[in-house]
Amino acid sequence: MGNDPRFPLPPFAGQVDQPRAAVVVSSAAVFRRDLLAATPRVFVTQWIVAANVAVFAVMVFHGGGFFEPTSQQLLRFGAGYGPLTTHGQPWRLFTEMFVHFGIIHIGMNMFVLWQGGPLIERLFGNFPYLVIYIFSGLTGSFLSLHAHPNSIAAGASGAVFGVYGALLGFLAVQRVAIPPDLLNALFKSAGLFVLYNLVFGFVLRNVIDIYAHGGGLVGGLVLGALLSRKLVRNANLLRAVVAAIISAGLVVYLCGHLRPIRFPGTDQSRLNHFIPRS
Numbered sequence: 001m002g003n004d005p006r007f008p009l010p011p012f013a014g015q016v017d018q019p020r021a022a023v024v025v026s027s028a029a030v031f032r033r034d035l036l037a038a039t040p041r042v043f044v045t046q047w048i049v050a051a052n053v054a055v056f057a058v059m060v061f062h063g064g065g066f067f068e069p070t071s072q073q074l075l076r077f078g079a080g081y082g083p084l085t086t087h088g089q090p091w092r093l094f095t096e097m098f099v100h101f102g103i104i105h106i107g108m109n110m111f112v113l114w115q116g117g118p119l120i121e122r123l124f125g126n127f128p129y130l131v132i133y134i135f136s137g138l139t140g141s142f143l144s145l146h147a148h149p150n151s152i153a154a155g156a157s158g159a160v161f162g163v164y165g166a167l168l169g170f171l172a173v174q175r176v177a178i179p180p181d182l183l184n185a186l187f188k189s190a191g192l193f194v195l196y197n198l199v200f201g202f203v204l205r206n207v208i209d210i211y212a213h214g215g216g217l218v219g220g221l222v223l224g225a226l227l228s229r230k231l232v233r234n235a236n237l238l239r240a241v242v243a244a245i246i247s248a249g250l251v252v253y254l255c256g257h258l259r260p261i262r263f264p265g266t267d268q269s270r271l272n273h274f275i276p277r278s
Contacts, residue, residue: 123228
């Protein structure tokens with residue numbers, strides 16, 4: 001994404017004539033200035049990473065596997081599972097975004113978020129970025145539940161895909177406001193990330209939840225286009241508040257109308273035996 005995640009700039013390729021170089025440097029400097037003025041502080045990405053790491057640390061401390069937690073350990077800390085999610089525990093659609101299948105899983109997700117998140121947070125602003133992360137993650141959770149009702153779901157990858165999808169939505173709408181060389185570099189970086197991971201997910205679809213990735217990507221793309229802004233501070237704050245309210249209302253409605261999923265191989269009266277206890 002660039003040399004500095006806060007202010008990424010693509011390196012010049014080959015020799016360029018001095019007038020063109022001066023124009024590119026000038027437009028890049030203006031973009032940096034506007035980006036910093038629009039979002040002076042970046043902290044939501046750090047909060048999200050800290051929350052994920054904290055959940056993983058607590059899970060390990062309480063006996064969760066460092067490399068490969070058991071199903072019961074994952075469920076105890078909020079992983080998604082259709083029979084539980086649809087029988088009074090819809091909150092798992094949210095908490096599953098902070099539970100991971102071991103150190104490699106969380107390490108990869110948090111590395112990708114840490115690399116690109118600060119730039120994308122500056123482009124949208126702190127609160128709109130948080131809205132994008134949460135609700136694109138929930139989009140991935142709902143689609144994963146529909147596609148894999150009897151599988152345990154966990155991980156932040158749906159939300160991370162949503163963040164990069166939002167970047168693509170922003171670039172598509174606000175392409176005039178970004179220096180051409182930087183626009184091309186960002187499109188290429190985000191596009192390659194999404195394409196590579198989607199292809200990789202299809203190849204390993206029995207291991208990777210491609211539905212969570214795809215759902216998060218589409219949710220982020222839509223929200224990114226809706227919440228894109230010219231780089232003026234709080235330019236999209238009202239839209240972000242409205243999007244959060246509408247999205248929250250939709251989530252509540254969908255959670256209230258989840259079709260019950262039976263636990264496989266057992267009758268409904270035994271379902272409570274599989275509800276994790278603290």
